[in-house]
Amino acid sequence: MSLTMEEQAKQVSVGSVNKVPMVKYTNVMKSFGDLEVLHGIDLEMQAGEKIALIGPSGSGKTTIGRMLMTLEEPTSGTIEVEGEHLWHVEKKGRLVRASEAHLHQMRTKIGMVFQHFNLFPHMKVLGNVTEAPRKVLGLSKEEANDRAIEMLRKVGLADKLDVYPAKLSGGQKQRVAIARALVMRPKVMVFDEVTSALDPELVGEVLAVIKEIAEEGEMAMMLITHEMDFAREVADRVIFGAEGHIVEQGPPEQIFENPQSERLQSFLKRIR
Amino acid sequence: MWDWDYALSILPRLLGALKVTLYATFWGFLLASVFGLLLAVLGRSRVKAIRMAVFGFVEFIRSTPLLVQLFFLFYSIPLLFGFSMTAFMTGVIGLGLHYSTYMSEVYRSGIDGVEKGQWEAARALNFSKARTWTSVVLPQALPPILPIMGNYLIVMFKETPLLAAITVVELLTTAKNINSMDWRPFEPYTIIGLLFLVISLLVSLLVGIMEKHLGKRHTR
Amino acid sequence: MGSIGEWIPLLWEGTVITAQVTLLSAIVTLLLAAVTGIMRLSKFKIIRGISYIYVLIFRGVSLLVLLFWVYYALPLMGVELSKMTSAVLAIGLNFGAFGAEIVRSSILAVPKGQWEAAQALNLTPTQRMFRVIFPQALVRMLPPFNNLMIELLKATSLIYFITLTDLTYQAMILRSLYLPQTAQIFGLLLLIYFIMASIISMIARMLERKLSAGRM
Known part of the structure; x- marks a missing residue:
């Protein structure tokens, strides 16, 4: 098949x-x-x-x-x-x-980006993007971090890894959400x-x-x-x-x- | 273990005591409703000292056990002021005062739910303060909070066994008395446990119906 | 005539027992609340049903009667428990049912989009609950649980009825020794409870600050 x-x-x-x-x-x-x-x-x-x-x-x-x-x-x-x-x-x-x-x-x-971002407010930007690679794909922390940082660089937010979503503008939030979906390829x-x-x-x-x-x-x-x-x-x-x-x-x-x-x-x- | 004949034989005494429990609940609830409203209205006073005093009273009463408050009222008042009340009256006052602090919060939520425009409209119509409360604010604030008040009625009902501590002969005291006479704790305690359970479930069913009914009225 | 100095040793003993019962009952309450609160949201009808009935019954009972029943009636069914165990069990069962409702409603209050995002990232249902939803619900639970714990502290005074030597019990002994100072003794007793309640609130506020740091 x-x-x-x-x-x-x-x-x-x-x-x-x-x-x-x-x-x-x-x-x-x-x-x-x-x-x-x-x-x-x-x-x-x-x-x-x-x-x-x-x-x-x-x-x-x-x-x-x-x-x-x-x-x-x-x-x-x-x-x-x-x-x-x-x-x-x-x-x-x-x-x-x-x-x-x-x-x-x-x-x-399949991946999805939402109208209202739906970022996880209790995780920092990096955590939002690495959560699924680690828990769903079973990647190691290092692998997941590498992949996530690459995606965040692509959306221009590699400098915000350690920030909670609440501190971001709407546009930044949505870019994180895009990175979060993309990282699952x-x-x-x-x-x-x-x-x-x-x-x-x-x-x-x-x-x-x-x-x-x-x-x-x-x-x-x-x-x-x-x-x-x-x-x-x-x-x-x-x-x-x-x-x-x-x-x-x-x-x-x-x-x-x-x-x-x-x-x-x-x-x-x-x-x- | 469970003896139906014995259970039936003590039932009349327990049902008789249920009357005392219900009376205490009713009068306590009435007192809590009235005094709670007073606290809620005073809590919105323009005078800061009054607001602070109400806040302090509510915080203190809510943070300390009803049982100890009952002891305080029952044993200290005769010593401090030289007069004594019956145990039942003390119980009602204790219960009422304790839950008036909860009730004042409920009223407050209801009053806060009335739109600001309603106060302004009343002022524009040159209503007096008292008139504003009685004919504009309260008629709108009360209906939505009736179910919550109903829930506190149930809570208070379940708290009445505490009056046993100050010698009120209500359900629990009666069960204790039966036990000390016959040395059979199982039937009396099970029966009163079920009585409390069944009555509070029934009332909460009624409250649920009331809530639905009110919900309908408000969406219309 | 007695003075506060003479009362302190007895009241301290009582405070320790009250704190012990409060702590143990709180642990039972939180465990029961978390388990049955989450069970109420299960997709299996039986699991939902069990937790629903638990909440219905143990919210409906009168705590003092439950305590009497556990301590005096249960031994006749062959279950003999110590005073402490009876107290912790009765209080835990009763408050666990109230806590379950807090857990349930806090989980339901987490925006639907969070479930959807977790699903879109392909987290399993269990991961969705414990990695994404529950941590957020936890922050919402803190204020109502603070209130519940203060109610629980107050409720521990009922163990006086089964002659556990808690604060209230010790105060009653003091009263019998220093009858004319009844009002002072009870006044002091109320004050100690008030301070204990304030400590609970302080801890809750601290946890709240810590859990929501940077997020809101």
Whole structure:
């Protein structure tokens, strides 16, 4: 299985026809109580692809990302990561809800950065970034520190190792959160409105870091965002969702310069 | 070990004593409610000395055991002031004073919950101070805290056995008396244990219902 | 006529017993509170049920009656405990149930995002609880536990009823010896309890400062 997967991954990078997508949503529905927020989503992401999810609030875009991070379980439908079911396992030809052990194994490929950072307030910056490498990957303290410092250097915070999150600005907090997720080396990462909770003057530093990561290329990224200019600059493909449906998708130029649907046209008009 | 006939035979005496326990709870709670409100209002006085005195009183009473306070009241007052109260009255006063300090905190939280604009509106309407309290602040401050007061009613009920220490013949004293006569501790102590448990669970159920009811009213 | 100097040895003996019972009961309380408080959040219904029933019953009982029951009635079921053990057990069981609610509500008060971040980093459920959530809940628990410990100190005076020679008991002996000075003796007794309660508050505040250093 793993051998074919590697082959498939290779094929993807060459752009072969029968490539296995990095992430694949198939007819995914999600309800909270009586409220159905997603009405059957189909979506694919290729390895290393950067997609941006845009749309009005309440369109369900955050839920799409949270389901990939296993924070929200689909009401129906399936999600696959590198051809393997995320929320299910096959038993006698039928799909059954996967165990925590399966989810744990799948999560090694996935990372997430949150709108409200969610740094651990009782750990210093270095502790925040080394916690998972040490406890989940089982790295030694030295290895974890080396890896964490490398990531913190990348986000420009190598001088803040010994500081508690409470002492950081919002932009710095979010950069630590990015380092914390990156250090686990996921294959796909969800960025859930990572600048929405920031003061306007701090947005730039965070976007710059994300852009830099995007340019390195290997990791697939799902950018759930309100920053249209940023989406246009970084994303390979932009997906516009509204009221629980994917309404339109395509390359950034097409979405922003030549929107087809009326829904997208009026959305773009309103935010400009 | 457990003898049903014997248990039934002592039940009437225990139920009779339950009445004393309930009376003590009721009067103690009433005193705590009234005096607690007084403390809460005085605690907001503009005079710093009054605020300090209230704070000191509340801190001291809350940090020392009710049992010792009961002893102090029961044995010292006759010596200090030359008059004596019945054990029951002393018990009610001790219980009431002790829990008035808790109650004042509850009132305070309720009063703090009333928006500042309400005070300002009352002033704008030229209400007197007393009028502001009785017709604007308290009617809004009290309903949300009723369940918390209900919880303190339960707490006080469970504390009444302490009155046994100053010779009030309530449930525990009665159980002790039965034990010293018949040398059978198991039945009387188990029965009163269950009585306390069942009654406090029932009341907390009522408080829970009240809480839900109030919650509904406030979200409407 | 007696004087404070003559009272001190007896009161000191009582203070030591009171401190001992307070400390031992506090340990039992904290252990029970942590275990049953976390059990209340288990995903297994049986575990939740057991802790729920424990909390329901031992919050509902009257401590003094429980103490009498443990000390006088339990021996008839073949369980004979020393005065000290009876006291620590009764107080610990009663206050543990209140503490469980503090633990539970403090854990629930930790923002959901902390659970989510821990999960996104692929920590196991146990690691999420003990590495991320519990340390944060601990800071929230301190003020209510401070109050609970003061209540516990006060409650130790009840062991006078089973003739454990604590502060209250010794004061009652002094009173019988120096009847005219009853008020002074009880006044002094109240003062000693007040000082002990203040020490508990001081320790709690110190812990709070230490635990939340730099974080807030």
